[in-house]
Amino acid sequence: MERLERDVRGSYRYFTKNEDKQWWENFFAEVNEEYDSDDEDDGIAEQLLDKKRQNSPNTEDLEVHISDTEDPIPPVVIGKRRKEAVPPCTIVGMMALMDVPRYAGEWPQIGQIISHEGDEVDIHWYGGSKTSPWKPCKRSVPGERGRRTDWVEKCLTSHIVSTFKLTGSGNIPRHIKDIVENYHD
Template identity: 35%
Template sequence: MDQSKTQLPHFLYASKFTSAMWKLKVHLVGLIVHGIGIYGFFDVFEYPHSANLTISTLINILAMTEDLPPTLYLQMDNCYRENKNRFVLGFITLLVELGIFTKVKMSFLMVGHTHEDIDQVFSRFSSWLGRKAILTLPKLMTGFECCTTPSPTSVRTSHVWDVAGWIGKSLNKISNHSYPHVFKVEKRDGQTKLFYKKWSTDKVWLETTEQLLMNIPTDAPQPVVPILTKLDLNKLKNDIRTSFSYFKRDEDKKWWEEFFEELNSFESTSETSETPWPLQQLITNAKKRDHEIIIEQQQQDDDNEVTDLSDEDEPIPPIIVGTKKTSTLKSNGSVTVGEMVLLNLQEFCNEWPQVAQVVEIEEANSTCTIHWYKVQNQPTGSHVLSL
């Protein structure tokens, strides 16, 4: 999405001053978790837009997902700096190595064809901004949630980890990975391997000669300290406060003053809030999922076993060579006195099958006497049949 459209304050009608004033740049990362929801992660350029931001956003959204699937499919922008790089490939390899996923497939669109389903959400948000004046970040995030259906979820990016510095020491060197458009990571023969192909329509997967992930990092990555150098805080304060004359609500002015105090606290300290690295939570969720899959599979096996035994005990009909004879008897070959039966007698072959009742059975002669009921233009009567 064009990041200039999310700059704050966003005025519906621009004057000479508001067009030239220094504004707060707001960065939006959009994600669609198919079947679950749409998410927008907002930051104010206090974090570098690198692989760290991409991986931190990915692991945060995975931690928010209650039921992890066995296979993870990723569709990402074809951007080397943020997405298609050694660290992102190494991280998805780690997810498979730790058993969080059995397979991860990551795809990129070809150059010039970057219109993905998330772009439709950005288009709706852009259209919504064209009709509204948005002066603060909370109202911008609320607007994102109102711009389309189903309603997206806005998240303020507050935790980014230095995953590149953490996992980089455990990764092998890699080159030429900018050419393929599809990657796949899965275990083969007990080893986590990286496969790739140029296009999704290619039938043959190519395999790297060596493993990308050489070992599993044992510690946790350090949080990234927010940096405000890109904001030009002094100029931002002056221009925002000058623009207060265009603000109708005091609550919007109050938010900006509180926001400036928050930025001052960032500048005065280099400490970051203690936030647990979510990887262990993902491992726990994956173990729970795998256990449930095993229990479900065992139940299916038990059901199949009962069904198989039942099928084996059932008698099978004899193989008939030649013309199959029509039997008037039950499948077990027996009739009882008083039972109602259907007859298809030769003398009434052009009529509907007759309904009859078994009157007598002579086992010695293998015959039975039946009484059939009225047939068209024929009286009722008795008939002897051979069993």
């Protein structure tokens, strides 16, 4: 109460009407009068606690029933709700956004699924950027000067982040660009 009184009196200079100042002075006088008339041992806080104790139910009388069959409380989503992660399908011919630890410094890692067997896929790597078309990568054939071949490599299906199709112009679609931008956050 003392803090409120000090703060209000400190802001009197911002009051445009004298009636407002007078209202606060009357309020403080009434509160101080009531406070002085109470027993010194029974402060406002004690009175409020007593009232709360009178109104609150006795917890010993309450029966607690918790059911094992009740569904768990779903998580609260703050912000834009995202679709649940669906494991990417490994369809031969689809493009794949990959996260292969060996190429951690290269991002995004994009390739085409050439074959799928068990938990491995053959990926034909592609090169490009978020704003340019993606094209198949080639690499030099060791021991054969000037000869280049498709860069195809075995990877684990667990390294596939998402599968998709390139746009008609060979670019990555918008939803993959969004994944690329937010993946390492």
